[in-house]
Amino acid sequence: MAGVTLRNVFKRYGDVEAVRGINLDIADEEFVVLVGPSGCGKSTTLRMIAGLEDISDGDIAIDGYVVNDVPPKDRDIAMVFQNYALYPHMTVAENMSFGLRLKRYPKAEIKSRVDEAARILDIRELLERKPKALSGGQRQRVAMGRAIVRNPKVFLFDEPLSNLDAKLRVQMRTEIKKVHLKVRTTTVYVTHDQVEAMTLADRVVVMNHGLIEQIGPPNELYHHPRTRFVAGFIGSPAMNFIPAQLRATAGGLDLVVSDSIVLPVPPARVERYKGFAGQAGLVLGLRPEHITETSATMEPGVAPFAITLDVIEPMGNETLVYFTLAGEALCGRVSPNAGAADGQPMRLAANLNHMHLIDAAGMVL
Amino acid sequence: MTAATVTSNKGAPSRKTAYGSMSRDRTWALRWSYFFLVIFAAFFLLPPIYMFITSLKTSAEISAATNPWWVYNPTLANYAELLTKPEYLVFFRNSVVVSTFVVTITMLISIPAAFALSRMRFWGSATLATGVFLTYLVPDTLLFIPLFKMFAVFHEVTGIQLLNRWWVLLVVYPTLTVPFCTWIMIGYFASIPKELDEAAIIDGASWFQTLTRIFIPVALPGIIAATIFAFTVSWAQFLYPLAFTTSVDQLVLPVGIITTLIRGDVFAWGQIMTGALLGALPPLIIYAFLMDYYIAGLTAGATKG
Numbered sequence: 001m002a003g004v005t006l007r008n009v010f011k012r013y014g015d016v017e018a019v020r021g022i023n024l025d026i027a028d029e030e031f032v033v034l035v036g037p038s039g040c041g042k043s044t045t046l047r048m049i050a051g052l053e054d055i056s057d058g059d060i061a062i063d064g065y066v067v068n069d070v071p072p073k074d075r076d077i078a079m080v081f082q083n084y085a086l087y088p089h090m091t092v093a094e095n096m097s098f099g100l101r102l103k104r105y106p107k108a109e110i111k112s113r114v115d116e117a118a119r120i121l122d123i124r125e126l127l128e129r130k131p132k133a134l135s136g137g138q139r140q141r142v143a144m145g146r147a148i149v150r151n152p153k154v155f156l157f158d159e160p161l162s163n164l165d166a167k168l169r170v171q172m173r174t175e176i177k178k179v180h181l182k183v184r185t186t187t188v189y190v191t192h193d194q195v196e197a198m199t200l201a202d203r204v205v206v207m208n209h210g211l212i213e214q215i216g217p218p219n220e221l222y223h224h225p226r227t228r229f230v231a232g233f234i235g236s237p238a239m240n241f242i243p244a245q246l247r248a249t250a251g252g253l254d255l256v257v258s259d260s261i262v263l264p265v266p267p268a269r270v271e272r273y274k275g276f277a278g279q280a281g282l283v284l285g286l287r288p289e290h291i292t293e294t295s296a297t298m299e300p301g302v303a304p305f306a307i308t309l310d311v312i313e314p315m316g317n318e319t320l321v322y323f324t325l326a327g328e329a330l331c332g333r334v335s336p337n338a339g340a341a342d343g344q345p346m347r348l349a350a351n352l353n354h355m356h357l358i359d360a361a362g363m364v365l
Numbered sequence: 366m367t368a369a370t371v372t373s374n375k376g377a378p379s380r381k382t383a384y385g386s387m388s389r390d391r392t393w394a395l396r397w398s399y400f401f402l403v404i405f406a407a408f409f410l411l412p413p414i415y416m417f418i419t420s421l422k423t424s425a426e427i428s429a430a431t432n433p434w435w436v437y438n439p440t441l442a443n444y445a446e447l448l449t450k451p452e453y454l455v456f457f458r459n460s461v462v463v464s465t466f467v468v469t470i471t472m473l474i475s476i477p478a479a480f481a482l483s484r485m486r487f488w489g490s491a492t493l494a495t496g497v498f499l500t501y502l503v504p505d506t507l508l509f510i511p512l513f514k515m516f517a518v519f520h521e522v523t524g525i526q527l528l529n530r531w532w533v534l535l536v537v538y539p540t541l542t543v544p545f546c547t548w549i550m551i552g553y554f555a556s557i558p559k560e561l562d563e564a565a566i567i568d569g570a571s572w573f574q575t576l577t578r579i580f581i582p583v584a585l586p587g588i589i590a591a592t593i594f595a596f597t598v599s600w601a602q603f604l605y606p607l608a609f610t611t612s613v614d615q616l617v618l619p620v621g622i623i624t625t626l627i628r629g630d631v632f633a634w635g636q637i638m639t640g641a642l643l644g645a646l647p648p649l650i651i652y653a654f655l656m657d658y659y660i661a662g663l664t665a666g667a668t669k670g
Contacts, residue, residue, distance in 0.1 A: 052563055085560035089582040098578075099568035146568075252391035 002063030002153040002186060003028045003050060009058035011044050011210075018044045021211035031180050031187045035197035036233070044156055045207070046190045050079050050156050059288065063153055070202065078147035079156040082163060084139045086131040086146075086224040091126040093118075096145045110149075117148040120182055121175075144176070148183060155180075156190040161196065161226035173199055194234050198222070206230045228283065237288045237320065240330040241358070244284040248277040255284055255352070257305075258326050266301030266352050273357055275360045281360030288320065290351040291332030293340075301353040312340045320344065390571050413642070420444070420639040428633050443639040448587030452613055453640060456621030459531050460600060460644070463617055467599040468592055471542040476588065479541075480576050484562060494551055501544035509608045512537065516609070531615045534606060539601045545598075546591040553587030554580060589655050597648055618644045 004026040011019040019041040020067045026216055033053045036044040043194060047053040051072035067075050079100075086095050100110045118124045121141045133141055140160060147155055160176070161169045167240055177200055180187055197204045198218040198357055205212040206221065206229070214230045225231035245256040248267075251274050253273055254267040263284075265273060270293060290300045310329075313320040314336060321332045321340045332348055334340050359364045419427060421439045431437060447453050481487075482494045516527040527533045557580065566573045581588065606620045616624065622640040626633045 045481070050563075073565045075569065079564070079567050081560040081564060083558060083560055085558065085565075087579055087583070089585075098565075098570075100570045102574060146564075220526040253402065350411075351504060 001009070003030075004186060004188065005059075005061040005064075006049075007059040008063070009045070009048065009060060009061060009261045010043070010056045011048060011053060012056040016113050017210055018050070022121045022207075022210075022212050024205060024212065024215065026186060026188060028186055031091065031177075031200060033189045033190055033191060033197040033201035033203075034205045034207055036213075038192055040207040041210040042190045042192075042205075042207045045186060046156055046158055046278060049105050049154070049188060050077055051075050075155040077156055078150045078152040078154075079141045079158065079162045080140075080147050082159040084131070084143040084163075086139055088131055091128050091130055092123065092134070092145075095131065095142055096149050098341045099146070099150050099277070101193060104204045110164045111152070114145075117145040120148060120179060121145050123152055136164050136191060136277045137172060140164065140172055141175070144179060148179070151185075153186065155185050155187040155189075157187065157191075159191055160189075161191070162320055165310070169196075195236065195267060198234065202292055204234075208233075219358075224364075225285075226354065226364055228285070228358045228364065230343055231356055231358070233365060235287060237331045239285050239287050240291065240328070241357075242246070242284045242286065242330065244282055244324055246273060246277045246279065246282055246357070248274070253277060255355075257284070262304045263303040263305065263350055263352060265355075268301070268353070274358070276357065279359070283358040284359050285355065285356035285364070286350060288331040288333045291321075291348055293334040293338035293349070294347045294349045295315075299351075299353070302349050304347055306345065306347050309340060309343060311342050321347075321348070346351045373584050388506070396606075402534060407620045413645070416638040416642050419634060420642055422635055424633070424635055431449040436557070443635040444643075447636050447639050447643070452621065454626055455614055456616055457644075458616045458669060459616060459621075460618040461538075461647075463538070465598055465632060467538040467542060468595045470539050471546050471595040472536045472588070472592060474539065474543050475547040475550055475591065476581065477576065478547045479554055480572075483545070483551045483554040497544050497551075498548045501541075501548065502663055505541060505602075505604050509604055512605075513608055528609055529611050529615055531610060531617070534599075534617070535611055537605050537609065538602060541602070542595040542598050546595055549589060549594070550584070553590075557583055593655055596651060600644075600648055 003023075005105075006022055006024040008023060009019055010017065010021055016053060022041075022045065024032075032102045034045060036042050039266060049062075051067065054069050059068060061067060062075055062077070087098065090098065094118060096114050097110045100113065101278050103114075116123070116129070117128055121144060121190060123138065123141050123145060126138060126142070131142065133168075134142065140163075140333060143160070157176075161172055164172060173196060175319065176189075189196075189200060197206075198221075201218055203215060204221050205215050206219055208229050214226045216224075218234075221234050225234065228241070230316050232241065235328060242257055244263075247254045247256050247262075252263050255263040255265055257263060260265075298304070307323045310322045310324060313321070316336070318333050318340065319336050321334055323330055323332070334348070340346055340347075359365055374623070415434070418434060418436055420443050421436045423438065423440055423442065426436075426438060478497070482490055482497070513528075519529070520526050525534075561579060561583070562575050563575070565579050570578065601619065602617075604618045606617045610616055610620065613621070613625065618640070622637060622644070626637045626640065
C-alpha cells in the first residue's frame, strides 16, 4: 500500500496539451476519484500513473519513488478497464491468475489468492467459465478480481461502470466501495459521472481542460465549490446560474435579477459581498433544492418571487419545476403537494442562505 | 387500463396488402439467390466433374467420339498406374514437404511482423505496413526472370547452385505468401481491443508473452485463415517450380504432372486428370476441416465481437 504523488505533470500530444501541470497528493488507503467532462485529461492522468502513457513533464511518484521511467509491470499497480479487457480465451480463474503466473508464483499461493479474491467478489462459482459466458456485471467483478489477486500498491479504475446498465451500475458502485473497505488499497478512480464521484470518493478531484479545478471531500465540493465549473458539474439537477446585479441599499444589499424580481441578500452575507456591488457580470448560483414552494413560516434569508412554470417533472417524493428567468432555464424542487402544474403561475421561494455569488471570471466569491 | 384496452380493439390496424410483405420480398430474394447459386455451382463444379469422369476412362475411350459426359467402360487403371509410378509419389512428397515448410516459415515471419506493425508504433511502421501489401501486388510472372538471373549470378559468385533444387522454393514461395499473410494478420490483430494488450502489459507480460499468450490464441481464426492461404498458394504454385526446377526428382506435383504426362504432343489425358484430381485432395480436406475458421478469418473485423 502506498500513496501517489503528482508534481507539475504535463501531457502533450504535439501542440495539444491534454494535461497542463497538475499537482495531486493521494494518501495511503485513500479512494480518490478524478471526475470531469470528456476530454478534461482525467483518463490521460490515470494512464500516466499506470505507465501506459509517457509523462511529457513533471514527476509521478508511487510510494515515494518517482516512477516516470518505470515500466507498468514494475510499478506494482493494477488497472480495471472500461471494457473489462478480459482475456477471452482464458477462464475466469486463468484471467485472474495470469499476472501471478507470469511472475512464477507457486501454484498453491496463486490458488489461495484467486480463491480469496473470488470470495470477496462472490464469483466462486464462475471460476471455470470463459468471459463470454458472463454477464456485464460478472465480467466487471472478474476484472476487479484480476486487480485484487495482484495485491498491488495502487488500484486504477478507468470508467469501470460506464458499460453497465443503470441499475447494475448502482449495484456495482456499492460493490466497489465494499471491496475498498475490505482490501483498503489506495485507489484512483476515473469517471465522468459526478454521482459516482460523490458516492465513492474520500476526495474528489474535479478536472477541466487539463487542469484541476478543485480537490476536496464530496460534501465540501457540493457546498463550497470554488469555481462556477465545479458548482455546475457537481450535483444533479445542476446548480442554477442566474445573471444578477448587486445593488447597495440602505441597510444591506439587493440582488437584482429582473425588473420585477429583486432578492435581498441575507445579512450574514452582506459583509462578504459588499465590495462587489455594481460589478458587471455577476452570477447568482443557487441549487434547485434551494428554490422551493413558499411556506407560511419562512426563515430569514428566504425570498419569495412569482414566475410562470414551463414544465414540471413529478418524481414521486418531490416535483422538479422548470421555469425561465432572465433568459436562463432554471430548476426548482418543490413538494409534490405544492400544486405545481405545467404552464401555471407559481410563487417560489429562493433560500439565499445557500447562495453562491460568482464573478465574471467564473470564481465563486 | 382495461377500458383502454377494450376501446383500442375497435381501431385494430388494417393490413395494407398493396405494399406486399416482408416475407414475399424474402421469398423472391431467396429464389434469385438460388438461381445464381446454381449457375455458379455449375460453373465451378463442372470442370472437376469432367476431370473425374475422364479419369475413369481408358485412353481409347477418351479419344473415341462418344458422349464425353458418360463413362461406358469405367476403369481404375489410371489410378492404379499413377499411384504405382515412383515419380508421381516423389512429386507428391516434394509438394507436401515444400508446402509444409513454406507454411511454417510464412507463419514464423508474418505473425511477429503483423504484431509489430499493428501494435508497436515505430517510425515508418504505417508506411511499412502498406509497403508489405504493395509487394504482394507484383505478380510472379514479372519476378521469375530477374530471380532466375539472380540465382545464376549467385552461382557464379559463390559457387552455390540454387537452380534445380527443390529447397530453393522454400526461399521463393514466402515472397508470395508472407506479404499477404502479414496483411491478413495485421487486420486481424487490429480488431483485438487495445485494452487487452494494455491489461497484459500491466499484468507484467513482455511483448513476446503478449504475442504468444494473448494475441496468438485470440487471433487463432485469423492465423488458421492465413495458414490455409499460404498452403493453397504453395501447393498450387506453378510458375516458380517450372522455372527453377527441372530434374524429375526435384519437381513438385503441378509441374511434375504436366512434364511427365505430356510427352511431345501426346497427352495422357486420363492420367493427367487423375493426377490433378488426387493433387486437389489435400487442400480439399484441409478446407473441409477448417472452413468455419477460414470464413471467420475472411470476415475478421467486419463486426465487433
